[in-house]
Amino acid sequence: MTQMKESLQNRKIRWGIIGLGNIAHKFAKDLLTIQDAELYAVGSRSQEKADDFADQYGASKAYSSYEALANDSNVDAVYIATPHALHKDNTLLCLDHGIAVLCEKPFAMNATEVDTMIARAKEKNVLLMEALWTYFLPHYQFVLQELKNKTYGNILKVEASFGFFREFDDNSRLFKKSLGGGSLLDIGIYPIFAALSTLDVPKSIQAKASFFDNSADSSCNITFHYDNNVTANLNSSLLEELPTEAIFYCEKGTIKINRQFHCPSTVSLIVDGKEEIIDFGYNTIGYNYETVHFNKLLRKGKTESDIMTFEFSKQLIKTLDDIRDLVKLHY
Template sequence: MNNSNHKIIRWGIIGLGNIANKFATDLLTIDNSELYAVASRSQVKADAFSKKYNAKKAYNNYEALAKDENIDAVYIATPHALHKENTLLCLEHGIAVLCEKPFAMNGIEVDEMILKAKEKNVLLMEALWTYFLPHYQFVLKALQNKTYGNILKMEADFGFYRAFNTNSRLFEKSLGGGSLLDIGIYPIFAALSTLGKPETMNANATFFENGIDASCNMSFNYKNGVIADLKSTLLEDTPTQAIFYCENGTIKINTQFHSPSTVTITTNEKEETIDFNYKTIGYNYEAIHFNELLIQEKTESDIMSFNFSKQLIKTLDEVRKIIKLNY
């Protein structure tokens, strides 16, 4: 941070698509945050985004934003394949980086990003917003405390239908398109954050004509016979739930488990659904955490740690290896 005494964190955003709009909307709800600058390859798009969210600066290239010494933190929301390049650019200029998931295209790229952050002594974190949502933290605490006993099995899915369209980032192989990196990361995250690294993994996938995965089914196998059944698909709408079957009850994160949702707990005695009364889209929670890290002059999150990000991307790498998905 340029001045560790000031209370306002001045943010920049690189990549001004759908996710960036959501992040900017929630950033406006945080008292000690200001959207200072935005950058797109298009000046028209940058100007429009800047006007919509009242940013002071609108750049038509990412390099100009990275050189702006007034910026404390940058949120990177470009396509997956650009994450490493954009992150390294900002880190080189000493700007803290919150980079959208997946952190990068593979473990090698993630290692390079983390190495640069350590070299520059600058804060870097993967923006996997689910980790910071109150309902997910509630479930993690219940599982860690074994409130309903040990986990016997878990299931998590994420699926929606999209007509195949090579003009869409979601289907562009060079940008890391397909179900696995874009949405399969969430069921995998749910397994790793609750059960840890699996002993073995099985996976199978279907593919679109351009070689990206249309759907992916995964089974993570743990000691004591615990299994995590995971699924991602662009071929159909699925419940998009995360369910944890425990010895003395079942914890279900309801539809859109990765975003603000409700939690239903079922035991022999009763069924109860907990509403967390979200007032925002949900991106403010990770931003607030990031702001706190900056103010405390931390260079790594204790929640979304480097080790966890490495484990997440390397698990994705292993699944890609099993299903023979090459970018």
């Protein structure tokens, strides 16, 4: 065991955050609930923004560049919360400084970038994980276990969606195509994740999309086809409210993750028309679960998650690439 790993056993893990937008605030709030970790440093392109964020969450250091944060040898782990198009470069920067990286989803813009990130992590022998928080939420882990156990038999069909209306703004990261904006990478990834994590890679994919005037996708309608006529119907939209549920129709019953399925939510078990709702008693936003998992990996000297594996991240980004090819969405 190296000296660094020994020292991690006896102190809090010192976290840094790169990119201080909305999701970084959520991550920081939940980090405060974790006893064996602390927010040590934050990095922004604006010193004023970094100072304000550090003051709000009690960070010791506030940097006006990502490079300055990466050069701080006291940082053990970094959460990357920058726009999608910056994930690869920001990840490589931290890995090259020996800093463990939890990078927000989507891991990067395409499979080539993801392969580069994983290769660098292996080369440097540094922990790297895609931050797809849903995978670690107790309600989602419960559903995965029920499906794995075939409590209600085999899956016959999956339906999952994520949609809301937002007034188009070409200056917003959500819509800016050059940053990976649009419905697919930002929110469509969640329904796709629901299918991949329960049914695996499909045999074939059908997909169609609508587009804003700037060529970013405004909605995607996707169908995954599997053996035995099993399908997954997946939808994302920035044009309208969608149920934002994940429903798993099985032979002997239905498991439904209720609204905002990707967030802390309730689960309905429906058998013979009778519904049982399970409440998981969440008292955080939900980002603490992936962070606790990551902290355990780091303390054990692991370089890859056994839940959000490199192979799964590769499958996810390749599926997104395949869908983009089908709908002719190119960055």
